[in-house]
Amino acid sequence: MIHIIITSYKEPKSTLKAVQTFLNQLLQAQSPSIKPKTSLKSKNRKTPKDSISLTIPQNQKDFKITVVDPFPEVESFLKRNIRSPLVEFFLDPGEGKAYALNLLMQEQSTGNKEDIFIFTDGDVYCSSNTIEEISKAFKEEKIGCVTAKPVAIDSRNTKYGFWAHVLFKGIHKVRTSLSKQKKFFECSGYLFAIRQGVIYDFPHKASEDSIIPYLFWKKGYRIKYLPNVEVYVKNPGNWKDWLAQKVRNVKGHENLSKIAKDMPRTKSFTNEIIWGGLFALKQPKNLRELNWLIQLYFARLYLYFQAFKEIKRGRRYGDAWRGEAITESTKMFD
Known part of the structure; x- marks a missing residue:
């Protein structure tokens, strides 16, 4: 059983695209000659007026997709546009992403270690080899978690797009190295998968991708990086959204120092300096990009300052975060 859980927050068109990419993989697996439907376009392009529907063979009993969203209108939109018994909707009770994931893991885990949970977001979509490659990775019994390679769809010709490309390239370098050495590293929240029947819950006040x-590492399992499995991400396009997203991420990871004191840290201010400082200097291709890189250095310093200031004032990472800092510029289609 492969159970894909897609968490979203009032992003019906983007979530439809996320669901569609997984369903298309089943179509291709059964009938390679069939070309999958891909009717949605980015919100920066003209979107077709016709609704999008997709029907697939209904004998895929070992496959399920659950969309988690706190807005019933998202369920209505998906039901109008996808006719498949493999897709179900779970109304998020509004207590946050981690709370909803805990509920689903406890209620719907099969308890079979050969089964898989795949976690992803409604505002991203994945490459066509995702299910196949993740399934292959879990054939190795010591693998407990696998994670994909985030790919920025933003233009490198803009400052925030350049920042995204540099940061993602650095993350790719670190994960590739640690995975080859069979060392611990944190997953990408955009797309990662776990073996079922090992854990059934996790602390709310920390980033689930960390x-x-x-928790798997503590139980003797390894984490594996799959750079050939890509997850396509639209990153923040302005300072307000960029800072809000990054500050929240830092706060979530800093909470780990209290929850998991012996956890090897791969995402931290110190590691950014050690692993990323010199690496980033090699990325600019012209003077304009060098100027953007210098701005990125100062932006990263400021976001850590802002995050630690909020933590000191008691504004720590919390599970009920949805809606508090919505980053509109990261929405791909809505």
Whole structure:
């Protein structure tokens, strides 16, 4: 059983695209000659008026997709546009992403270690080899978690797009190295998968892409990076959204120092300096990009300052974060 859980927050068109990419993989597996439907376009392009529907063979009993969203209108939109018994909707009770994931893991885990949970977001979509490559990775019994390679769809010709490309390239370098050495590293929250029947919950007050791999690591499992599995991400396009997203991420990872004191840290201010400082200097291709890189250095310093200031004032990472800092510029289609 492969159970894909897609968490979203009022992003119906983007979530439809996320669901569609997984369903298309089943179509291709059964009938390679069939070309999958891909009717949605980015919100920066003209979107077709016709609704999008997709029907697939209904004998895929070992496959399920659950969309988690706190807005019933998202369920209505998906039901109008996808006719498949493999897709179900779970109304998020509004207590946050981690709370909803805990509920689903406890209620719907099969308990079979050969089964897989795949976690992804409604505002991203994945490459066509995702299910196949993740399934292959879990054939190795010691693998507990696998994670994909985030790919920025933003233009490198803009400042925030350049920042995204540099940061993602640095993350790719670190994960590739640690995975080859069979060392611990944190997963990408955009797309990662775990073996079922090992853990059934995790602490709410930490980033799930960090604490879940740690729990598997403590039980003797390895984490594996799959650079050939890509997850396509639209990053923040302005300062307000960029800072809000990054500060929240830092706060979530800093909470780990209290929850998992012995956890090897791969995402931290110190590691950014050690692993990323010199690496980033090699990325600019012209003077304009060099100027953007210098701005990125100062932006990263400021976001850590802002995050630690909020932590000191008691504004720590919390599970009920949805809606508090919505980053509109990261929405791909809505």
